[in-house]
Amino acid sequence: MPDHSVATGFLVGHDFAQLLSALAGQGYRCIGPTVRDGALVYDTLGGVEDLPTGVQISQGPGRFQVEFNQGTRLFDWANGPQALKPLLFTPREILWEVRRGADGELLFSQQDPEPVPTAVIGVRACDLAALRLQDRHFIEADVPDVGYTARRRRLFLVAVNCTRPADTCFCASTGDGPAATRGYDLVLDELDDGFIASAGSKRGNEVLALLPLQPVSAEQRQSAAEATEGAVAMQHRQLPGPNLRDLLFTNLDHPRWEAVAARCLSCGNCTSVCPTCFCYRELDQPALDRESARHYREWDSCFTQGHSYIHGFVVRPDTRLRYRQWLTHKLGGWHDQYGRSGCVGCGRCISWCPVGIDITEEVGAIAAAST
Numbered sequence: 001m002p003d004h005s006v007a008t009g010f011l012v013g014h015d016f017a018q019l020l021s022a023l024a025g026q027g028y029r030c031i032g033p034t035v036r037d038g039a040l041v042y043d044t045l046g047g048v049e050d051l052p053t054g055v056q057i058s059q060g061p062g063r064f065q066v067e068f069n070q071g072t073r074l075f076d077w078a079n080g081p082q083a084l085k086p087l088l089f090t091p092r093e094i095l096w097e098v099r100r101g102a103d104g105e106l107l108f109s110q111q112d113p114e115p116v117p118t119a120v121i122g123v124r125a126c127d128l129a130a131l132r133l134q135d136r137h138f139i140e141a142d143v144p145d146v147g148y149t150a151r152r153r154r155l156f157l158v159a160v161n162c163t164r165p166a167d168t169c170f171c172a173s174t175g176d177g178p179a180a181t182r183g184y185d186l187v188l189d190e191l192d193d194g195f196i197a198s199a200g201s202k203r204g205n206e207v208l209a210l211l212p213l214q215p216v217s218a219e220q221r222q223s224a225a226e227a228t229e230g231a232v233a234m235q236h237r238q239l240p241g242p243n244l245r246d247l248l249f250t251n252l253d254h255p256r257w258e259a260v261a262a263r264c265l266s267c268g269n270c271t272s273v274c275p276t277c278f279c280y281r282e283l284d285q286p287a288l289d290r291e292s293a294r295h296y297r298e299w300d301s302c303f304t305q306g307h308s309y310i311h312g313f314v315v316r317p318d319t320r321l322r323y324r325q326w327l328t329h330k331l332g333g334w335h336d337q338y339g340r341s342g343c344v345g346c347g348r349c350i351s352w353c354p355v356g357i358d359i360t361e362e363v364g365a366i367a368a369a370s371t
């Protein structure tokens with residue numbers, strides 16, 4: 001097997017458009033980060049001009065702000081609210097339709113559209129780690145998810161190593177960033193005058209071969225390494241350990257759960273933006289003509305009343321139990337299910353919580369009281 005990770009070259013900044021052209025030529029729709037409605041969201045790229053040149057993101061608990069720094073870099077920002085999750089595990093989709101036939105029999109048809117091959121530009125290391133977890137859940141399950149698997153197979157991932165984490169990021173403490181180490185087709189290190197581009201797959205190699213690459217100098221490699229080290233040093237939040245299973249399960253009656261519940265709105269924002277959360281519900285929607293119905297799947301959350309409804313009663317009727325469920329599962333139960341924590345340190349749940357609840361602070365408070 002060839003080692004695709006060794007294919008590397010330097011792409012001069014003004015040639016970046018050629019990467020988009022090469023991907024389009026291979027049949028990919030390119031999507032990437034764009035500034036919209038005061039946030040950074042993934043959208044179809046018409047060209048390099050759609051990428052967020054000179055944009056930085058300032059984030060804090062309950063705060064996300066787009067700022068312009070007059071620079072020329074395309075990837076000088078920390079993540080927006082979306083991860084790769086909505087592209088694969090879509091917020092709402094039709095699983096099947098049923099129609100009454102001429103003799104009254106029920107005719108089922110599965111919704112199985114052919115997904116558009118999609119290249120995502122600017123993927124961060126934390127989101128690659130989250131993708132690995134989502135793959136475990138949706139593809140490596142006993143019964144793989146058909147829609148997710150089809151979309152995943154047609155995804156081309158262009159990672160960009162993070163050099164400017166937000167105040168809310170803590171991927172270094174979970175071991176999931178800021179540099180991408182696997183799971184990508186291409187990875188870029190952005191420097192002032194261009195990009196060190198490296199392939200991580202055969203498809204990545206094929207795209208690299210279409211680009212006007214130059215040899216990478218020792219100075220360029222040194223700059224990229226220093227930028228990664230700087231991104232680690234910028235992160236000051238952390239979880240109290242890699243495996244919090246025992247800590248959380250031995251503190252189920254800790255008063256901190258009550259304290260956080262007094263602030264939490266049970267809105268579910270944290271689970272929507274979390275790149276690893278995978279809970280959903282299914283529902284049927286009959287057509288008004290009573291001849292057909294659609295069966296939907298849509299995102300659900302630990303924080304909804306219906307999510308813990310079991311035949312006649314709600315298992316988790318209050319916010320204390322719902323918040324506790326979210327954290328004990330994400331940081332504890334996942335170790336039993338998937339062999340690691342369900343948190344990749346992206347910090348989204350901190351930025352997008354309307355009341356600024358900070359997962360690192362909440363777990364830290366329980367850990368501090370237990371030592």
Ligand code: SF4
Pocket residue numbers: 270273274275276330342343344345346347348349350359
């Ligand atoms: S729990 Fe929060 S910080 Fe961890 S992966 Fe989910 S959104 Fe990111």
Ligand code: SF4
Pocket residue numbers: 263264265266267268269270271303352353354355356357
């Ligand atoms: S922790 Fe924040 S984002 Fe999550 S449900 Fe509570 S208020 Fe909403």
